[in-house]
Amino acid sequence: MTRIARHLARGNPLDLAGFALFGLLCLTAAFGPLLVAHDPLATDAAAMLQPPSARHWFGTDQIGRDILARVVVAARLDLLIAAGAVGLSMVAGSIMGAFIGYRGGWADVVVSRLVDVMMAFPLFVLAMALVAALGNSVANVVYATAIVNLPFYIRLARAEVRLRRDLGYVEAARVGGAGDGRILMRHLVPNIAAPLVIQGSVNLGWAVLNAAGLSFLGLGVRPPAAEWGIMVAEGVRFIASGQWWIATFPGLALMLAVLAFNLLGDALRDLLDPRLRT
Amino acid sequence: MSMVLRRLLTAIPTLFGVVVVTFLLTRVLPGDPAVFFASNPSMSAADIAAVREHLGLDLPLRDQFLVYLGNLMHGDLGRSVATGQSVAAEFARRLPASAELTVAAFALAVAIALPLGVAAALRPGSPVDHAARLIATLGASLPSFVTGLLLIFAFYVFAGIAPEPAGRLAPFMVEPERVTGFLTLDALLAGERATFAAALRQLALPAAAMALFALAPLTRMTRAAMIATLGADFIRTARAAGLSRRTIIVTYALRNAMVPVATTMGMTFSYMLGANVLIERVFSWPGIGAFAIDSLINLDYAPLQAFMLVMAAVFITVNLATDLVTALIDPRAAR
Amino acid sequence: MNALLSVRGLGVDFETGDGPVHVLENVSLDIAPGEITGIIGESGSGKSVMAFAVMGILDPAARITGGDILFRGESLLAMDPRRRDGWRGREAAIIFQNPRAALNPIRRVGDQIGDVIARHDRPPAHALRGRVEDALRRVGIPDPARRARAWPFELSGGQCQRISIAMALACRPGLLIADEPTTGLDVTTQAAIIALIRALARENGTAVALITHDLALAAATCDRLAIMHAGHVVETAPAPTILAAPRHPYTRALLASAPALAGSINELQPIPGRLPDLRRADLPPCRFAERCPRRIARCDAPGPLGLHEAAPRHLLACRNPP
Numbered sequence: 001m002t003r004i005a006r007h008l009a010r011g012n013p014l015d016l017a018g019f020a021l022f023g024l025l026c027l028t029a030a031f032g033p034l035l036v037a038h039d040p041l042a043t044d045a046a047a048m049l050q051p052p053s054a055r056h057w058f059g060t061d062q063i064g065r066d067i068l069a070r071v072v073v074a075a076r077l078d079l080l081i082a083a084g085a086v087g088l089s090m091v092a093g094s095i096m097g098a099f100i101g102y103r104g105g106w107a108d109v110v111v112s113r114l115v116d117v118m119m120a121f122p123l124f125v126l127a128m129a130l131v132a133a134l135g136n137s138v139a140n141v142v143y144a145t146a147i148v149n150l151p152f153y154i155r156l157a158r159a160e161v162r163l164r165r166d167l168g169y170v171e172a173a174r175v176g177g178a179g180d181g182r183i184l185m186r187h188l189v190p191n192i193a194a195p196l197v198i199q200g201s202v203n204l205g206w207a208v209l210n211a212a213g214l215s216f217l218g219l220g221v222r223p224p225a226a227e228w229g230i231m232v233a234e235g236v237r238f239i240a241s242g243q244w245w246i247a248t249f250p251g252l253a254l255m256l257a258v259l260a261f262n263l264l265g266d267a268l269r270d271l272l273d274p275r276l277r278t
Numbered sequence: 279m280s281m282v283l284r285r286l287l288t289a290i291p292t293l294f295g296v297v298v299v300t301f302l303l304t305r306v307l308p309g310d311p312a313v314f315f316a317s318n319p320s321m322s323a324a325d326i327a328a329v330r331e332h333l334g335l336d337l338p339l340r341d342q343f344l345v346y347l348g349n350l351m352h353g354d355l356g357r358s359v360a361t362g363q364s365v366a367a368e369f370a371r372r373l374p375a376s377a378e379l380t381v382a383a384f385a386l387a388v389a390i391a392l393p394l395g396v397a398a399a400l401r402p403g404s405p406v407d408h409a410a411r412l413i414a415t416l417g418a419s420l421p422s423f424v425t426g427l428l429l430i431f432a433f434y435v436f437a438g439i440a441p442e443p444a445g446r447l448a449p450f451m452v453e454p455e456r457v458t459g460f461l462t463l464d465a466l467l468a469g470e471r472a473t474f475a476a477a478l479r480q481l482a483l484p485a486a487a488m489a490l491f492a493l494a495p496l497t498r499m500t501r502a503a504m505i506a507t508l509g510a511d512f513i514r515t516a517r518a519a520g521l522s523r524r525t526i527i528v529t530y531a532l533r534n535a536m537v538p539v540a541t542t543m544g545m546t547f548s549y550m551l552g553a554n555v556l557i558e559r560v561f562s563w564p565g566i567g568a569f570a571i572d573s574l575i576n577l578d579y580a581p582l583q584a585f586m587l588v589m590a591a592v593f594i595t596v597n598l599a600t601d602l603v604t605a606l607i608d609p610r611a612a613r
Numbered sequence: 614m615n616a617l618l619s620v621r622g623l624g625v626d627f628e629t630g631d632g633p634v635h636v637l638e639n640v641s642l643d644i645a646p647g648e649i650t651g652i653i654g655e656s657g658s659g660k661s662v663m664a665f666a667v668m669g670i671l672d673p674a675a676r677i678t679g680g681d682i683l684f685r686g687e688s689l690l691a692m693d694p695r696r697r698d699g700w701r702g703r704e705a706a707i708i709f710q711n712p713r714a715a716l717n718p719i720r721r722v723g724d725q726i727g728d729v730i731a732r733h734d735r736p737p738a739h740a741l742r743g744r745v746e747d748a749l750r751r752v753g754i755p756d757p758a759r760r761a762r763a764w765p766f767e768l769s770g771g772q773c774q775r776i777s778i779a780m781a782l783a784c785r786p787g788l789l790i791a792d793e794p795t796t797g798l799d800v801t802t803q804a805a806i807i808a809l810i811r812a813l814a815r816e817n818g819t820a821v822a823l824i825t826h827d828l829a830l831a832a833a834t835c836d837r838l839a840i841m842h843a844g845h846v847v848e849t850a851p852a853p854t855i856l857a858a859p860r861h862p863y864t865r866a867l868l869a870s871a872p873a874l875a876g877s878i879n880e881l882q883p884i885p886g887r888l889p890d891l892r893r894a895d896l897p898p899c900r901f902a903e904r905c906p907r908r909i910a911r912c913d914a915p916g917p918l919g920l921h922e923a924a925p926r927h928l929l930a931c932r933n934p935p
Contacts, residue, residue: 014415117295120590122552125570129586132574133306209421213556216423217571232424236560240442244431251424259419266415511714517670519729519780520702529728530717537719608719609764 015270018263025260028075038066040073040226049243059245061234067245070226071253077227078257081138082207085145090200092146093153098192100154101161102184112158115151123148127210131219141220145210149203156199160192194272201268205261212254228254281612285601289594296590301346304583305339355587356580360573365584369566373588374459375446376558376565380550381460382481383488388543391493395500395539396532399508410497417494422553426487426560433483441479443561451476484561488553492546499542503535510534537608544600548593616643617820618667618705618788622680625662625671634891636662637844639680641920646787647818649811651831651852653867654841657888660824663841664790668707669697684788703733705788706781710796712774716765722776723749723761726783733784748779752809771802775809782813789814790822795830807834828871832856840864843888843900846920850927860923860934863901899932909933 028035044064052059058067100108118126130144164170165188173183212229215221221230228250235247337345349356355365398410433440441448446461454464454473462481465474507513508531516530555567562568570585572578605612625637637659644650652660665671667682669689682689684704689697709715717725723745730736730744742761749757752775765773774794781789791810795803807823811834814821825831831838832852839849840861848861859865869882886904889896898918902908911932923929 014411113291113295116292117299120292120296120593121299121586122548122589122593124552125555125586125589128555128571128574129303129582132582133303205419212421213423216556217559218575232421232427236427239427239431240435242435244435247424247427248431251421251427254421254424255419258421259416262415262418511709511711512717514670515709515715515777515780516717516728518668518701518707519732520698520700521728521732522698525728525732529720534717534719610718610766 014263015267018260018267021256021260022264025075025079025257028072029079030076032072032075036066036069036072038069040065040069041224042066049238049246051243052245058249059243061231061246062238067231067249070231071228071249074226074228074231074250074253075257077138077221077225078208078211078229078254081142081145081211081221082204082261084142085149085207085211086200086203088142088146089149089203090153090196093150094157094189094192094196096150097154097157097159098161098184098189101158102165102180102188108158111154115154118148118151124210124213127214128217128219131214136219136222138221141211141214144214145207148210149207152199152203153196156195157192160195161188164188164191198265198269198272201261202265205258205265208254208257208261228257281605282602285598289598293591293594296587296594297347297350298343300583300586300590301343303586304579305342350587355584358573358581359578360576360581365580368569368581369584369588372564372566372569375563376554376567378446378460378462379481379484379488379557379563379565380547380554382462383485384492384543384547384550386485386489387492387496387546390489391496392500392539395497396504396527398497398501399504400527402505407501410501414494414498414501417490417497420490422487422491423556423560425490426484426557429483429487430560440483441476443480443483445562445564446480447473447477448480484557484563487560488550488557491553492550495542495546495549496539500535500539503538504531507531507535533607537604537611540600540603540607544596547596551589551592615645616683617646617648617685618642618644618822619683619686620663620667620680621683623663623666623682624678624680625659625666626676626678627672628674628676629892632892633676635844635896636675636891637666639917639919640841640844640846641680642839642846642849644788644820644822646820647814648837649814649821649823649835651835651838652822652824652841653826653828653831653838655826655888657843657891658841659844660841661792662844664707664792664822664824667790668701668705670701670707699733702729702781702786703784704786705790706784706786707790707792708774708777708781708794710793712777712794712797713765713768713770715777716773718765721762721764722768723763726761726776726780729780730783744783748783749776751782751813752776752779754779769802770798771806774798774802774806778806778809778813782817782819785817786819788820788822790824792824793826794823795825803830828867840867844891845900845918845930846928847901847930848928849920850924854924854927860927860929861901861931862905862907862935865935866904899930907933907935 033040042065044060047060047064049062050060050064058071060066061070096111100111127141127144127148130147131140134140134143161184170183170188173186178186211220212227212232215227215229216233218233221227223230223234231250232247232254235243235245235250238244238246353366355369357364358368361368394406394410394413398404398407401407430440430443434443447453451473453461454468454470457464457467461477462474465471465477513526513530516526521530554565555571557563558565558568559571566585566588570582573581573585601611620640620642623637623640624635626633627636640659640663642650642652642663652663654660662671662675666675666677667689671677677690681691684700689700692700716722723742726745726748727741730748731741734744736744745761746757749760754760754772754775765776768776778794789810794810795806798806807830810821810823813819821835823831823835828838832855835852837849838852838855840847840855840863842863848855848859848864855864856868859868863884866882866884870884884904889900889903897903897913898916899905899912902912905912909932914932918930918932920928920930923934
């Protein structure tokens with residue numbers, strides 16, 4: 001923690017912006033529903049398609065809902081989907097990758113081949129098909145996003161473990177009578193944590209995009225729930241008639257969230273792994 | 279040469295895996311295809327069973343797969359319920375639209391990213407470098423469907439300089455004689471300047487939206503690879519030998535930096551194939567991505583299956599091409 | 614004396630996040646035409662920085678703080694950058710350690726030599742191949758026509774260094790700087806490379822600056838030796854003089870610590886202490902003082918410490934020589 005503080009004090013403004021945006025996002029996700037002045041689901045026939053004003057800062061949509069309230073409240077759902085997917089993917093992927101990297105043999109061959117096959121699909125397309133196959137629900141968006149991200153963690157953990165499994169300290173633990181499970185969990189996994197965390201933070205931005213893209217297409221989250229991708233989709237048909245605010249504000253929120261995760265990923269990379277600095 | 283063969287051989291199991299996955303995926307998809315084929319909902323159970331038999335759905339899974347594989351070998355991708363056309367014919371019609379869009383966007387992104395990345399690497403800390411970093415960070419954060427919408431608003435609704443985002447050519451225009459399937463190229467080949475200009479205007483916004491997204495990884499990697507190469511010992515040797523700045527930057531540094539950049543190009547191109555789906559939707563572009571989405575929503579699975587297969591095949595081909603290009607640049611990779 | 618290269622009072626700083634590092638201070642050195650000069654010092658003594666300063670290929674973080682470098686009487690620092698580009702490679706050339714890394718990995722070695730020749734001598738296109746093959750033949754590469762088409766990764770480290778030498782000498786420069794040219798090569802190859810450099814220099818009348826930390830190697834190869842310590846040149850003299858009658862305490866310590874030059878293994882003496890931290894603001898005028906057994910109060914008196922003539926052709930920077 002002190003290292004992070006010192007790094008920030010030295011003042012890369014982009015890193016600082018990343019941490020600040022990330023903090024803002026987390027706060028919005030945690031307390032958003034308490035902050036907004038309007039009910040995100042309440043329709044108002046008297047105030048349809050109103051441009052941004054003092055009363056509705058971001059304007060209102062086609063059934064009179066307050067867009068600011070919806071954009072703020074949506075943060076929680078979007079972040080939860082992304083965090084859930086990345087968390088699942090990171091845990092499952094690194095365990096699988098560490099295992100096959102440590103053991104080798106047929107498990108390694110089979111899983112590596114499977115990973116190759118998965119990577120042969122454009123990930124967004126694969127996620128799309130998976131949601132269709134698993135069923136159209138929020139939980140399945142999380143699973144689908146987690147599954148398509150598995151290959152990254154499997155490959156990373158596998159490579160890092162293979163690099164280290166024959167190093168002195170692992171050998172020493174083995175000679176000392178430690179079992180395979182113990183060696184993996186106590187000696188190998190902690191050492192590969194840094195690259196996995198970096199991958200995770202970069203991945204979060206991608207997961208937010210992926211989930212929003214799916215709901216933009218009508219997969220996963222369903223109306224009337226407030227979610228950025230859906231809100232953009234709902235605003236599409238009003239763009240041509242000049243009601244730009246319906247799609248633009250949720251779109252900007254989405255951009256900002258992804259930007260926050262990307263900046264955070266870069267900052268963490270600089271912090272945890274100076275070798276990767278570009 | 280042996281390297282090409284070896285790479286082709288390793289692509290075969292992956293391709294087979296892809297076929298298996300697409301096959302399985304459509305079997306797990308909700309809904310019984312037979313029910314959809316039986317257009318009349320009041321059909322009797324016997325009628326449905328007959329349709330099932332006709333479609334081969336009563337066979338064991340393994341036999342169904344063999345039938346599927348056999349059909350694939352003949353180029354038979356199934357039939358779309360929604361359009362009643364064979365999927366292969368639909369794809370033949372729509373693939374050029376997707377290809378033209380993706381290639382145009384990719385070319386645009388490369389044309390901007392390469393010079394920008396090189397300029398940034400040559401003067402670290404300069405305004406150009408900061409601009410490159412800004413693009414690399416912001417560009418990676420742009421959801422392509424949102425950028426697309428914003429571009430439509432800015433250039434079509436607000437400024438009024440872009441045409442309506444409704445397909446590849448305005449409805450009153452006549453398509454040029456089909457040679458390549460790329461409307462811009464075909465118009466040029468037919469000598470129809472007006473058609474060419476119209477097609478280019480339709481293409482500009484969606485291509486720009488996709489290119490914006492692809493700019494980020496390309497600029498970032500070009501800059502990083504150039505910086506790494508410019509710091510290499512052999513660049514010092516070239517400088518000490520008094521070689522001209524141009525020779526050092528182009529022949530010595532850029533060619534070496536192109537090795538990792540080529541790999542990133544391959545990855546970016548594949549990523550654009552996925553992003554295509556969203557962009558085609560936003561711009562009503564009559565490509566295979568939009569077709570696949572419509573099929574997915576209509577529970578019309580044969581086109582979706584074919585789409586995934588085509589995407590994976592293109593992806594594998596792009597990877598292969600990347601490896602070949604890398605081998606052409608770097609003799610060490612060719613061994 | 615009519616020097617080919619004359620470094621006069623050169624100072625170089627490296628800018629770092631923690632302030633400047635005074636890498637070279639008041640460095641002076643003359644190299645006569647055709648003469649082989651050994652520049653000897655521990656790593657960190659600044660010998661490579663001096664070489665890079667002469668070639669004009671210093672790191673962007675480096676800054677020349679004073680002095681001048683003259684080549685055939687003309688200041689290199691004042692030279693127009695375009696002319697300096699043409700000067701590099703034609704008038705003076707340099708070869709580096711790690712010969713494999715010093716060659717472009719994805720360009721055929723013959724093309725790399727050809728690039729240098731084409732740049733400086735601009736021969737007609739049909740003559741270029743012959744010139745490249747001549748350059749390869751001169752450095753003892755057999756079957757040059759075939760070898761010209763080889764990639765660096767197909768060659769051994771020793772062969773790569775021969776290619777580098779061929780590149781460096783392709784336009785017959787007056788000065789060749791060899792910066793630790795045998796580091797990373799095996800022992801027999803080392804001897805062959807040094808012998809090759811020496812033979813080619815003698816044949817063409819090329820002056821050589823051989824940078825090395827190996828005093829025994831330099832003594833056996835060079836006409837003159839210059840000893841560097843922590844960014845200073847502390848002593849220069851003909852090689853036999855340095856071996857027989859060294860004056861600077863550091864030179865003496867260096868001789869006593871060199872296995873091949875000490876009388877027996879029992880006489881080997883390590884040099885006490887370490888190089889001073891060159892970031893310090895309070896560096897003493899003699900940077901060896903803190904390691905020196907002969908240090909007296911006068912050694913620490915303020916004021917620059919320059920080289921003075923201790924004997925004819927024997928320069929020394931020491932206030933209390935033995």
